[in-house]
Amino acid sequence: MSKEQILSSDGLPLEVSLKKAERKNKLKAVLLVAPLFLFILIIYVFPIGDMLFRSIDDRMITNMLPKTFKAMEKWDGSELPDEPVYQGLYEDLTFLKENKTYGKIIARLNYEKSGFSSLIKKTVRKINKFEEGNYKEQFIKVHKRWGQSDYLVALKNAAPKWTYAKYLKGMDRKFDQDRNIIQVDEDRRIHKILWLRTLNVAFWVTVFCFILAYPISHLLATLPMKYSNLLMICVLLPFWTSLLVRTSSWMVLLQQQGPINDLIVWIGLAADDNRPELMYNVIGTFVAMTQILLPFMVLPLYSVMKTISPSLMRAGKSLGGTPLVSFVKIYFPLTIPGIGAGCLLVFILAIGYYITPALVGGASGSLISNTIAYHMKSSLDWAFASALGTMLLVGVLTIYWIYNKLVGIDNIKLG
Amino acid sequence: MANDHFVRFENVDKSYDGKQLVVKGLDLDIAEGEFVTMLGPSGSGKTTCLMMLAGFETPTNGQIYLDNKVISDIPPHKRGIGMVFQNYALFPHMTVYENLAFPLRVRKIPKDEADKKVDKALSMVSLQGFEARMPMQLSGGQQQRVAVARSLVFDPQLVLMDEPLGALDKNLRESMQYEIKHIHESIGVTVVYVTHDQTEALTMSNRIAVFNDGKVQQLSSPDELYERPVNSFVAEFIGENNTFAGEVSDVSGDKCKVKLNSGTEILANPIVIKAKGEKTTVSLRPERALIDPETKMDNNHKGKIEEVIYHGDHTRLRLDLLGNKQFILKVPNSSNRIDIQEGKEINIGWNSVDCRALDPK
Numbered sequence: 001m002s003k004e005q006i007l008s009s010d011g012l013p014l015e016v017s018l019k020k021a022e023r024k025n026k027l028k029a030v031l032l033v034a035p036l037f038l039f040i041l042i043i044y045v046f047p048i049g050d051m052l053f054r055s056i057d058d059r060m061i062t063n064m065l066p067k068t069f070k071a072m073e074k075w076d077g078s079e080l081p082d083e084p085v086y087q088g089l090y091e092d093l094t095f096l097k098e099n100k101t102y103g104k105i106i107a108r109l110n111y112e113k114s115g116f117s118s119l120i121k122k123t124v125r126k127i128n129k130f131e132e133g134n135y136k137e138q139f140i141k142v143h144k145r146w147g148q149s150d151y152l153v154a155l156k157n158a159a160p161k162w163t164y165a166k167y168l169k170g171m172d173r174k175f176d177q178d179r180n181i182i183q184v185d186e187d188r189r190i191h192k193i194l195w196l197r198t199l200n201v202a203f204w205v206t207v208f209c210f211i212l213a214y215p216i217s218h219l220l221a222t223l224p225m226k227y228s229n230l231l232m233i234c235v236l237l238p239f240w241t242s243l244l245v246r247t248s249s250w251m252v253l254l255q256q257q258g259p260i261n262d263l264i265v266w267i268g269l270a271a272d273d274n275r276p277e278l279m280y281n282v283i284g285t286f287v288a289m290t291q292i293l294l295p296f297m298v299l300p301l302y303s304v305m306k307t308i309s310p311s312l313m314r315a316g317k318s319l320g321g322t323p324l325v326s327f328v329k330i331y332f333p334l335t336i337p338g339i340g341a342g343c344l345l346v347f348i349l350a351i352g353y354y355i356t357p358a359l360v361g362g363a364s365g366s367l368i369s370n371t372i373a374y375h376m377k378s379s380l381d382w383a384f385a386s387a388l389g390t391m392l393l394v395g396v397l398t399i400y401w402i403y404n405k406l407v408g409i410d411n412i413k414l415g
Numbered sequence: 416m417a418n419d420h421f422v423r424f425e426n427v428d429k430s431y432d433g434k435q436l437v438v439k440g441l442d443l444d445i446a447e448g449e450f451v452t453m454l455g456p457s458g459s460g461k462t463t464c465l466m467m468l469a470g471f472e473t474p475t476n477g478q479i480y481l482d483n484k485v486i487s488d489i490p491p492h493k494r495g496i497g498m499v500f501q502n503y504a505l506f507p508h509m510t511v512y513e514n515l516a517f518p519l520r521v522r523k524i525p526k527d528e529a530d531k532k533v534d535k536a537l538s539m540v541s542l543q544g545f546e547a548r549m550p551m552q553l554s555g556g557q558q559q560r561v562a563v564a565r566s567l568v569f570d571p572q573l574v575l576m577d578e579p580l581g582a583l584d585k586n587l588r589e590s591m592q593y594e595i596k597h598i599h600e601s602i603g604v605t606v607v608y609v610t611h612d613q614t615e616a617l618t619m620s621n622r623i624a625v626f627n628d629g630k631v632q633q634l635s636s637p638d639e640l641y642e643r644p645v646n647s648f649v650a651e652f653i654g655e656n657n658t659f660a661g662e663v664s665d666v667s668g669d670k671c672k673v674k675l676n677s678g679t680e681i682l683a684n685p686i687v688i689k690a691k692g693e694k695t696t697v698s699l700r701p702e703r704a705l706i707d708p709e710t711k712m713d714n715n716h717k718g719k720i721e722e723v724i725y726h727g728d729h730t731r732l733r734l735d736l737l738g739n740k741q742f743i744l745k746v747p748n749s750s751n752r753i754d755i756q757e758g759k760e761i762n763i764g765w766n767s768v769d770c771r772a773l774d775p776k
Binding site for chain 2: 325
């Protein structure tokens with residue numbers, strides 16, 4: 001039995017005519033998807049790509065001192081370099097001075113080793129008086145640091161076009177002179193604390209949201225329509241309110257002379273002159289973030305619980321299971337897809353949360369996202385901000401991966 | 416030995432909203448080992464009764480006894496009543512084995528004993544070898560069997576079934592009816608079965624309680640219910656029924672004369688009739704009326720064939736008879752069938768015994 005080719009009624013092979021028949025539909029589908037595809041490309045793929053790129057891009061310094069770095073290629077860094085390096089440096093700096101762009105390299109080199117700022121400034125000021133030949137001697141005469149090999153090694157370390165130094169910085173590590181990775185000084189290890197605090201806050205906010213959302217969702221799913229609609233509006237109303245407004249309301253509520261503190265004093269849990277600080281610390285972050293992220297836990301849980309037939313619990317009870325046993329063995333396992341979805345959603349949102357910790361978190365309640373914002377807006381170290389952002393992204397993807405391994409992403413149910 | 420009052424409803428009322436009674440003063444006795452069906456249209460209160468018995472609803476008034484004990488204060492999980500739900504209510508995250516083992520595990524029955532019970536219950540519904548399947552991997556009929564097996568696996572004395580066959584197709588439903596009936600016969604458990612399907616009720620039950628409007632209209636065996644309905648609701652609800660409305664013109668012994676609205680007088684069997692002048696609805700089963708009867712019958716009238724509907728094993732005729740244009744007649748499709756044509760006039764005869772004068776509608 002040889003496999004016969006099946007022909008359609010007009011004599012074409014069936015596969016060909018099928019493709020022909022579906023071509024129009026395919027074209028329509030592609031045209032419909034195209035705007036969304038472009039949208040995602042422009043506002044999502046491109047910015048993230050750019051962020052990844054910025055975090056490792058170190059070409060600026062390389063492009064500004066091309067001749068120096070070219071000459072340095074042959075230098076092993078053990079002793080002071082020879083004349084060609086200094087000649088290259090002279091030519092590069094002269095060029096930069098003429099274009100008045102040398103300011104850019106100062107910040108970059110100062111990050112590599114402090115002391116470069118005054119070194120470069122002084123050298124550039126006097127570079128016009130240099131005579132041709134024997135540049136090494138003249139450089140050292142201008143500033144004695146040009147005669148110290150560690151400054152020149154630091155300069156050489158800035159030569160590669162690509163670097164992962166910003167990632168090391170995000171992990172409180174840096175290169176030493178010999179390109180070994182070491183921890184930064186103890187009093188400068190701030191990022192580790194921030195990462196841990198971010199994870200901690202995200203974890204506990206997820207736990208609190210879960211504890212609060214589970215009964216609410218259950219109520220939502222089981223109440224008669226009349227009441228459940230009202231409750232649903234109560235859940236969604238804050239959701240429709242501006243994030244800023246909600247956070248500001250928490251600031252009103254939590255401040256030292258605010259109603260919550262008044263209540264605590266009135267009950268007698270604290271003295272009037274010793275009111276607890278509920279804001280500008282990690283407590284404020286916890287409270288406000290839990291409230292704000294609660295709907296993200298309620299909605300997936302609700303949508304899963306809505307599908308669980310009430311007769312299952314009844315069956316459990318009629319078969320002899322106490323209400324508790326029936327809940328643990330029957331109801332709870334069936335809600336796991338919703339719990340997974342809700343927890344993943346809240347955790348991932350919490351780990352990158354910005355406005356709320358910025359407003360109510362104070363110094364001890366600020367998270368990694370606030371540091372990213374600081375480097376974007378204030379220190380203007382965009383490369384470092386990008387590196388932190390990338391690390392956050394990798395972290396979230398890791399959590400997603402672990403979740404997929406443990407629970408399976410197919411088990412997620414958002415609605 | 417058998418307890419005639421194994422399950423007992425005593426003057427039970429139930430209201431959900433405090434304005435309307437869903438169940439009104441219900442009295443019902445069910446004997447041990449009996450198969451009793453609660454039959455009625457939707458909203459008649461039958462499922463509410465079942466839920467009260469299972470413990471998921473509490474009676475507003477009155478008491479329910481199980482084996483002579485008041486059960487109103489016993490929570491559902493301590494009543495030890497097996498239950499089969501309308502949509503099976505199998506636990507979707509457990510295998511068939513785990514579903515069946517659940518009631519045994521919560522009763523702390525040792526594993527080897529539990530395994531034996533599970534095996535026995537599965538063999539009862541001929542589903543051995545399905546232990547490791549998930550409910551989603553089973554067909555509707557198989558899920559139904561698992562649900563039945565699960566309700567029986569812990570040897571309850573009473574099993575409640577709430578329209579368990581409602582979701583199955585016709586053929587499967589019929590075979591499951593026999594299967595459940597045979598299981599009931601072989602293990603002798605008491606079954607209270609709720610359905611709105613009268614055929615199901617007639618085939619399966621020892622006794623049927625016909626519910627309407629929160630009350631039991633009649634509680635009797637299937638044949639009694641069909642042959643001798645006590646009121647027009649039951650007559651109408653069970654099986655097919657031809658009715659004539661009229662007024663009683665004479666009562667004498669086991670016969671009465673009814674003057675129909677069309678003016679003709681017919682002879683009928685006075686079931687609820689006490690005196691002359693009462694309004695009544697006369698009920699006659701289609702198969703009790705004969706065409707061109709050979710023997711002499713109490714009532715003989717001419718009717719015109721309005722419609723002929725072929726039904727395979729029989730043909731249904733819609734006649735215009737004594738002012739009733741919806742008079743249905745069943746003619747078996749045997750080889751010597753008479754000539755039936757629309758518009759033809761035929762003689763119809765029936766006896767007064769089969770023609771029951773009931774309460775007016």
